[in-house]
Amino acid sequence: MQAGYAAPVRVADFADQPCNIARPIAMVGEGWTLLVLRQAFMGTRRFDDFQSALGISRSLLAERLRRLVDAGILRREAYRDEVRTREQYRLTEKGHDLYPVLMALRAWADKHESPEEGPIALYRHRGCGGLTEVIHRCSRCGEELGARDVRPEPGPGMAAASA
Amino acid sequence: MQAGYAAPVRVADFADQPCNIARPIAMVGEGWTLLVLRQAFMGTRRFDDFQSALGISRSLLAERLRRLVDAGILRREAYRDEVRTREQYRLTEKGHDLYPVLMALRAWADKHESPEEGPIALYRHRGCGGLTEVIHRCSRCGEELGARDVRPEPGPGMAAASA
Numbered sequence: 001m002q003a004g005y006a007a008p009v010r011v012a013d014f015a016d017q018p019c020n021i022a023r024p025i026a027m028v029g030e031g032w033t034l035l036v037l038r039q040a041f042m043g044t045r046r047f048d049d050f051q052s053a054l055g056i057s058r059s060l061l062a063e064r065l066r067r068l069v070d071a072g073i074l075r076r077e078a079y080r081d082e083v084r085t086r087e088q089y090r091l092t093e094k095g096h097d098l099y100p101v102l103m104a105l106r107a108w109a110d111k112h113e114s115p116e117e118g119p120i121a122l123y124r125h126r127g128c129g130g131l132t133e134v135i136h137r138c139s140r141c142g143e144e145l146g147a148r149d150v151r152p153e154p155g156p157g158m159a160a161a162s163a
Numbered sequence: 164m165q166a167g168y169a170a171p172v173r174v175a176d177f178a179d180q181p182c183n184i185a186r187p188i189a190m191v192g193e194g195w196t197l198l199v200l201r202q203a204f205m206g207t208r209r210f211d212d213f214q215s216a217l218g219i220s221r222s223l224l225a226e227r228l229r230r231l232v233d234a235g236i237l238r239r240e241a242y243r244d245e246v247r248t249r250e251q252y253r254l255t256e257k258g259h260d261l262y263p264v265l266m267a268l269r270a271w272a273d274k275h276e277s278p279e280e281g282p283i284a285l286y287r288h289r290g291c292g293g294l295t296e297v298i299h300r301c302s303r304c305g306e307e308l309g310a311r312d313v314r315p316e317p318g319p320g321m322a323a324a325s326a
Contacts, residue, residue, distance in 0.1 A: 009218035011194030020283040023276055024268040025197045031174030034192040038184045041310050055172035072275075091310075094275050099310040100299040104267040105187040112235075112257050113186055118319030120183040126314050130303025136263040140293025147204050147254075147262040151289050156281030 018161035027071055028098065032056060032064050038102055040074065040095065045088035065089055073098065104134045181324035190234055191261065195219060195227050197268075200254075200261055203237065208251035228252055236261065267297045 015026035028034060032054075039053050051061055068074040073095040076087050103123070110119040123132045137144050178189035191197060195217075202216050214224055231237040236258040239250050266286070273282040286295045300307050 008220060011198065013218075014194075014198060018283050019201075020269045020272045020277070021201045021265050022198060023283075024272040025194055025201065027272075027276070029192065029194045029197040029268070031177075031188055031192050034188045035174065035177060035185060038182075038188065042315075055176075057171060096310055097271050097274060100297055101264065101267040101271060102184050103299045104264040104297065105192070106183045108260055108264060109183045109187040109190075111260060113190070114183070115320035115323035117323050120181050120186075120318050120320045120324045121315050122318040123313050123315050125301035125304065125306065125308055126312055127306065128301060128304045130301040132299060132308055132313055133302040134263055134267065135298045135300065136266045137296060137298065138288035138291060138293040139296045141288065141291045143288065143290065145288055145295055147259055149289055150286050150295055152205075152284050152286050155283050155285040157278035157283045160278035160280050161283045 018158055020155075028073070028101070032060060033068065034102070034105075036061070036064050036068065037073070037091075037095070037098060040089065040091050041099060041102065045090060046086070047089070050089070068095070100134060103132065107134045181321055183318075191236070191264070195223060196231065197265070199224070199227050199231065200236070200258070201265060203252065203254050203258065204262060204265065208253060209249070210252070213252070231258070263297060266295065270297045 011029070012026055014022040017023065017026075028037065035054055035056075036050060039050055042053075044050050044053055047058075047061065047065070050056070050065070051058060054061070056064075065074065069076055069089070071094075072092055074089045075092050077090050078085050079088050080086075106121075106123070114120065124130065125132060135144060136146075143149070174192070175189055177185040180186065180189075191200065198217055198219075199213060202213055205216075207213050207216055210221075210224065210228070213219070213228070214221060217224070219227075228237065232239055232252070234257075235255055237252045238255050240253050241248050242251050243249075269284075269286070277283065287293065288295060298307060299309075306312070
């Protein structure tokens with residue numbers, strides 16, 4: 001059917017798909033982006049600290065940070081060091097809300113990719129010291145659900161997203 | 164400090180880091196890989212169906228599928244069509260266990276990237292019809308937890324992972 005030149009499809013093109021799984025993948029489902037987020041959750045704020053923690057090139061890091069700022073996931077904030085005013089990057093609330101994504105990746109890795117001895121790191125509730133967990137469940141009956149237990153259907157935003 | 168040529172750091176290099184967040188990012192935290200997984204959860208099994216659903220190039224798709232098979236997330240399975248024996252790709256149990264990662268991405272997108280009208284798609288428990296949700300909580304006291312409520316510490320596998 002198709003004649004002539006067709007531009008290759010890019011992951012970023014999925015940001016426009018009417019699918020609430022494809023869209024966040026297009027936004028944050030990329031290695032360096034997720035590693036920058038992991039680092040932000042570990043408390044890293046300054047460009048140079050991201051750079052030395054990740055070993056990423058400065059241009060690549062600047063581009064990923066800019067995209068995360070544009071998406072409202074990080075915000076730039078001025079701070080004053082000994083010499084001058086500089087910028088740091090802080091997670092917004094929207095950014096903080098990505099924590100379950102990283103914890104879901106971790107939970108999977110703990111189950112399937114841990115050394116024999118057990119998980120590489122443990123994540124504890126500061127309040128009571130219990131280990132944290134990620135649960136995909138039914139909001140009505142509370143049952144834990146796998147993919148086979150779930151039926152997707154078009155939601156109220158489908159028409160607007162497809163337009 | 165560093166003299167001479169240094170190979171650029173790649174996301175894949177983080178597969179060896181002693182961090183249970185960085186490792187799964189290096190394995191599956193990549194756009195096409197996550198989109199292939201989304202498609203697999205939607206029931207896609209055949210190479211040509213992945214290809215037409217995603218619009219990805221055949222070589223890129225073959226490479227991503229091979230990596231997922233190597234990681235034990237998909238398995239190749241022979242099936243017989245009208246003409247000959249062909250291959251399809253099925254999620255393993257390890258693959259199925261990635262469902263909460265996709266659902267965590269979805270839950271975030273539903274909250275922060277939905278059209279005004281609401282979520283693009285709804286995911287319902289087949290059993291009772293309730294909507295599904297992803298909860299990051301304390302396994303001891305049950306409290307829902309954000310990043311600020313959590314303290315990471317080295318786990319039993321840290322020494323082996325760092326070796």
